[in-house]
Amino acid sequence: MFGSILLVALMGAGPAPGTSLPTGDGSAEAVAARLSAMLQAARSVISKHQTDINDPAKGDKHLDAATVVGEAIAAYKAKTGEDPTAYDPATRQGRLIGAQLEAIAEVMDEAQSSINQEGVGFKGFIPATFARLVNETFARRVVGEATVKVTAPLDLVRNRKARPDEWETAVIAERFLAEDWPRGTPFSETVTEGGAATFRMAVPEYYAASCLSCHGGPKGSTDITGYPREGAAEADLGGVISVIINEP
Numbered sequence: 545m546f547g548s549i550l551l552v553a554l555m556g557a558g559p560a561p562g563t564s565l566p567t568g569d570g571s572a573e574a575v576a577a578r579l580s581a582m583l584q585a586a587r588s589v590i591s592k593h594q595t596d597i598n599d600p601a602k603g604d605k606h607l608d609a610a611t612v613v614g615e616a617i618a619a620y621k622a623k624t625g626e627d628p629t630a631y632d633p634a635t636r637q638g639r640l641i642g643a644q645l646e647a648i649a650e651v652m653d654e655a656q657s658s659i660n661q662e663g664v665g666f667k668g669f670i671p672a673t674f675a676r677l678v679n680e681t682f683a684r685r686v687v688g689e690a691t692v693k694v695t696a697p698l699d700l701v702r703n704r705k706a707r708p709d710e711w712e713t714a715v716i717a718e719r720f721l722a723e724d725w726p727r728g729t730p731f732s733e734t735v736t737e738g739g740a741a742t743f744r745m746a747v748p749e750y751y752a753a754s755c756l757s758c759h760g761g762p763k764g765s766t767d768i769t770g771y772p773r774e775g776a777a778e779a780d781l782g783g784v785i786s787v788i789i790n791e792p
Contacts, residue, residue: 565624570635572743576787579692580747585619586648587671600665609649647681696783712786720748743789751782
């Protein structure tokens with residue numbers, strides 16, 4: 545139940561502070577890059593507060609929806625140099641980012657009783673679980689317009705629902721695992737699916753040192769959640785944020 549994909553925070557592979565995102569307000573590439581960056585920003589908030597979340601002696605963690613959304617917006621601003629609340633809500637970019645922020649708020653509202661439970665240490669409310677819940681909630685809010693998913697190389701996926709599809713599998717094998725692929729560089733293209741043009745973007749993410757308590761060694765030994773460790777090393781490819789934007 546705990547291992548959705550990656551159990552702790554991955555090193556963000558999105559733009560570094562001060563780095564520009566794709567230009568073109570409302571373009572599929574611009575929107576996909578920003579949805580990925582916002583997910584990373586929000587996930588970093590949950591990672592930052594893991595010690596508090598898992599403190600059995602503390603009740604109210606003061607991580608309500610408004611707090612987490614506010615910290616996510618601040619992290620997004622620091623990462624991209626943009627204010628997501630300033631996006632025009634009449635544009636696709638503003639509408640989808642707004643839906644993503646609403647999804648973050650909804651997930652945090654529903655998580656309050658769990659994360660504030662006293663007497664319980666590890667809650668299972670980890671960055672990967674949070675990201676999965678946000679992505680599922682987002683998909684329900686924007687049915688047919690866009691999806692965001694966190695997947696990984698097939699041998700690393702712990703949740704069958706997150707297995708990479710054919711396109712993601714090819715990108716991982718032919719791009720992200722290639723020795724000459726520039727580290728952290730997303731891959732995107734427009735493909736035809738079901739007779740319609742669909743924009744797809746994949747953003748590689750890499751294991752941070754903090755990931756290795758669950759995903760490092762000894763390979764095959766059991767981690768805190770009951771899953772066998774993968775024997776990964778810091779900076780190995782650990783996951784992929786996959787974004788689909790359905791063209792009108």
